[in-house]
Amino acid sequence: MNILSIPLRYMLRKWPKTLLLFGVFTLGAASVVALDHVSSRVAANMERQLAAFGANILVRPRTDTLRVGYGGVSLGAMQFGARHLDEAAVERAAATIADRANIATVAPKLLALAMVRGAGGSPVNVGLVGVRWDRERRIKSHWRVDGAYPDEAAGPAGPARPAKLADPDAPRGVVAGARAAAALGVAPGGVVRIAGQDLRVAGVLRPTGGDDDSVLLADLDFVQRAFGLEGKASFVEVAALCSGCPIDEIAAQLAAALPGAEVGALQGVVRQRMHSIGFVQKLLLGVSLVILLTACAMVGLSMLAAVNERVREIGLLRSLGFSRGAVFVIFCFEAACIGLAAGLAGYALGTLAGGEALGLIDVARGAAGEFDGVRLAATAGLMGLLATLAAFAPAWKAARTEPSRALTAL
Amino acid sequence: MLEVRNVSKAFAAEGTVTQALHRINLAVAGGDFVSVAGPSGSGKSTLLGVMSTLVAPDEGAVLYNGENVAAMGERGVDRLRRRDFGVVFQFHHLMPTMTALENVLLPFLHRLRPVGASLADRARECLERVGLAHKADCLPAHLSGGEQQRVAIARALVKRSRILFADEPTGSLDSATGDRIMELLCGLNAEGLAVVMVTHNEEYAALARTRLTMRDGMLADAGGTCCAACPA
Structure with a gap:
């Protein structure tokens, strides 16, 4: 047992609350993963289709032009080559x-x-x-x-x-x-x-x-x-x-x-193509950010409620000699655990949901969901980090709790 | 061992300032048993809070072994709470999500380093000492009020505190359970543990070697009875 046993025991014994928070954060993570999955696949698919259905490079024979004139009278241009x-x-x-x-x-x-x-x-x-x-x-x-x-x-x-x-x-x-x-x-x-x-x-x-x-x-x-x-x-x-x-x-x-x-790139076509893809990606990125912010706000509010509810416990810990830093770590670790677990579950759920969603979208027909170990780790890490950041303010509030809060008579 | 010098403490709420402590002077020697009695609102718990470093005084100083607690810094005070001071609260204050044994081990859970087997054995001994070895794996919700209070005392014992601060330790218990708690406190005091106890109960207060009474934030009188009165 060590300091991390305190939040772990809390999460285990208060499993309905933990499960609710985990569920909310998992849904957030899954939505973002699914959107990212769909957007990247749709964008790649769109790009493939756009590229296949439109030329963006023009190859022409090299020709030179010679101006023909005599005595100040222009006879036009002559192409050769x-x-x-x-x-x-x-x-x-x-x-x-x-x-x-x-x-x-x-x-x-x-x-x-x-x-x-x-x-x-x-x-x-x-x-x-x-x-x-x-x-x-x-x-x-x-x-x-x-x-x-x-x-x-x-x-x-x-x-x-x-x-x-x-x-x-x-x-x-x-x-x-x-x-x-x-x-x-x-x-x-x-x-x-x-x-x-x-x-x-x-x-x-x-x-x-x-x-x-x-x-x-x-x-x-x-x-x-x-x-x-x-x-x-x-x-x-x-x-x-x-x-x-x-x-x-x-x-x-x-x-x-x-x-x-002579080989020339048709930049306009490329720009238009990229603009279309970029628009879709930006739109989905915006939606993802809103979902993530909402999930973070949920975690933050939930942790804040937990701090208010457990103020006596925090006072007890402080009266037993737990430093402010130790109290801060307890709450941050709790949030990080939930975020990490939600990241793992959210990735799995989001990938599956994204795969299903892709099946319904014509533009992404043929694209399938697939697990990626690096993305899984990145998602879990990111969600853990976000949950921890969301819990910073409540954890800070907990750390600032005076040990006197343990004294009921005050 | 512990000295309170000219300590004053006021609380402000809704524009009203309440003087909880007014120039209190008090000394607790090693192995002493001090009871603080008095009516509600007389400042007993505030005094206990100031003595146990849970409440910072507005004026005056608290000295532990001659050293001003305020000068120890936050780390020093945390260390003091961890090593030398034990606190038992009226409403037991156990971590509801941890077993009795885990609650006893709580003072050692402030770090990442895992608790060793020797500390776990010591925690079991402390539970045995308070007669709760068989309830080591019970959650607080499954313990009676008296049992919870005994777990809290075991928690103070496990770190071999020098002083035990008890805030109305029998306040929420029936008389039979209260008697058993007092018996336990007297026994620990007899073994050398200094005890500072706040209580409404005159009978229990009379068990202390040093009896203090507070009124309106001031010590009204001080008397003494022999700890021999403890039902050892």
Whole structure:
């Protein structure tokens, strides 16, 4: 037995009161752990999804511009240098840089101007963009299409590949931007003729308000073959996960691996993405702080009530020669024990509750709760510390109790 | 051993100042048995509180073995309470969540160092001395008032106090139990323990070697009877 036996005996023998305080603090700890768990998982998931559905790095061929003029008369600017990227080189670079694990999607594109014959019969000059459909759709999650995408087996408009096209290497079809479709007079299920080939219009993009509205999107392989640019890309959009990794660093690594290319980070996208994640985290942090403060206030008030209730006992201890420090330790230890135990139980409960909550949230689908020894220890330690801090004022009051309080006649 | 010099103490409550002690002078020798009697509000318990260092006097000094208690500092006073002074209160004052044995050991629980087996044995001996060895594991709630008071006395004995201060030790007990407590106190006094007892009971007060009576914060008279009157 030693000085700690006093609070331990008190907690043991007054177990209903101890249990109540433990329960309140455990609920507080569990709420915070669950919120933290959910927020970190949701944030990570959101970031993963945002990163997967939007490019934040742009790789373009390096070009230089030369101003041409003579005798004070400007003849404009002339671009020289490589006009296309080697698609395989970019893929290789993305797969070999140090932060390759953070690369979510590499989406190459080849731009061309094509004479397209639509429903009206007369050919129209339209921008044609060759894409890898699976990758493009991952980074363009905002696209909505009437009809279907060419890589879909079947859509509302029926099979994307025209039945008469028996060649498995034949283009599967195109998706027309809203304005381009209007100019060509085509709708889902219609046919356009590009470079001597009939391609079925699998779908029409709903207006995006961007460049996508004015172009036709087709298989990259088809566009490369049609314009004799096999293996080439006009630019490549890269979506990188940037949790804990500066996007600039990934861009720099890509630039180093691709000497003939210009690599730029789209900071606005990153900032917006981070802002969204930061907002969620700040909101949940605020809620967690309120819960923690409430739990601490409960512990503080409960300890204060205990000090008032046990003033005679404290007076007795002081009359037996217990120093102020010893009395202070008794109450702080009591609070620390409750906080520590509540931290352990709260972590377990919070992790389980967080896991359950994640199952209900679509955005965090696939994320599961898991125990982490370090977090468990940190939670227990933090709750113990907070409970002790919350008990400081009551413990100080107890320590200042005069031993004369033990004398009933006074 | 213990000397009270010109001690005064006043309490202020709701704008009224009550002079609890007025220039008290008193000396307690080693092995003495002092009883302090007097009507309620006469200042008996305040005097006991001042003598046992539980109450700080406004004026005057309390000297223990010639040393001014006020000059000992808080640590010195704590040490004095732990080692030399034992206090028994009217309402027993045991820790309700600790057993009788643990309550007896309480004076040694002020530190992190665990209580050794020898101290635990001594605590059992003290409980045996007050006739409660068989109740060592009982909580105070399961003890009668007299038994609780005897545990409190055992608690004072276990640290081998030099002076035992008893504030109305029989005040809340029936006469038979009160007699047994007084018998115990007289026996301890006969073994050399100085006892300062505050009581309303004239019969018990008469058992003391030195009898003091207080009135309005002052010692009214002092008389003496032989401790031989104790029912040893």
